[in-house]
Amino acid sequence: NRDLETFWxxxxxxxxxxxxxxxxxxxxxxxxxxxxRQVELLPMFRRLERLEFHGAHWTKDKTAAVTTILNLLHCCPVLITLRINLTAKYEEEDASNKQGGHKQKGTTRKEILMAAMVGPRYLFPCLQSSLRKVDLQFQLEKKDCLGVKLIKTFAENAMVLEEIRIDSGDEKLCEHMNPRIAKWNSSRREFGATNFVLLPLKR
Incomplete structure (x- = not known):
């Protein structure tokens, strides 16, 4: 809690x-x-147009990591370009977990939705009217990893998005996701949003 307050x-x-x-x-x-706590702690970057963010996260609590990124989006009402570089940290289960002991409680889906307030009715200003380009660098350890969750979040909520560029360690991920991109773009048009493309990110 002390680190959280110090950072913000x-x-x-x-x-x-x-x-x-x-x-x-x-x-x-x-x-x-x-x-x-958001009202108390989160600042407002009213002129910020470009944000580059490098972050490490534990693989077992992706929702809290997503919440942090969405907290940042909430602070940036005129953001145009967002670059995120993610590093996954792997945590070994201790003996008590393996024996059925106490397991630390992760952030629930309800909590993240309450914190993020994303969806057709709850759009942050930058997702509604300014965010056009997102670069994501992450390691594709499995299909529901944090990087993939973020692609879905931006695809469903960034209304003027033009492109997402990704470097996932899998050169075929863009090709594999093409059917989903077509489905997302079809849904986006119903809300008057722009179409976007998913492209490989060159280092």
Missing amino acids: KFTRNFTGTKDMRLSVNHLEDIAVLSEA
């Missing part, structure tokens, strides 16, 4: 910038879930 209060020193680069070692530690 420190970022208030940069609310006037147009270009920001952040690096966070544990994304889960700075996720702000409750609405009251």
Whole structure:
């Protein structure tokens, strides 16, 4: 909790910038879930147009990591370009977990939806009117990894999105996702959103 407050209060020193680069070692530690805490802690970067974000996260609690990224989007109402570089951390189960002992509670789907408030009725300003380009760099360890979840989040909620570029370690991921992209674009047109393309990200 102390680290969470320190991080968000420190970022208030940069609310006037147009270009920001952040690096966070544990994304889960700075996720702000409750609405009251969001009002208290989250700053507003009213001029920020480009955000580059490097973050490490535990593979067992993807939802908290997503919440942190959505917290950042909430702070950036005129964001145009977003680049995210993710590093997955793998946590070995301890002996008590293997023996059926206590397991640490992860962030529930209900909590993340409450915190993120994404969907047709709840769109952050940047998702509604400014975010056009997203670059995602992540390791595709399995089909529901954090990088894939973020692709889905932007595809369903970024209304003026033009392109998502990805580097997942799998050169065929773009090809595999083409049917889903076509389905998402069809759904997006119903809401008056732009079509977007999924392209490989060149390092």
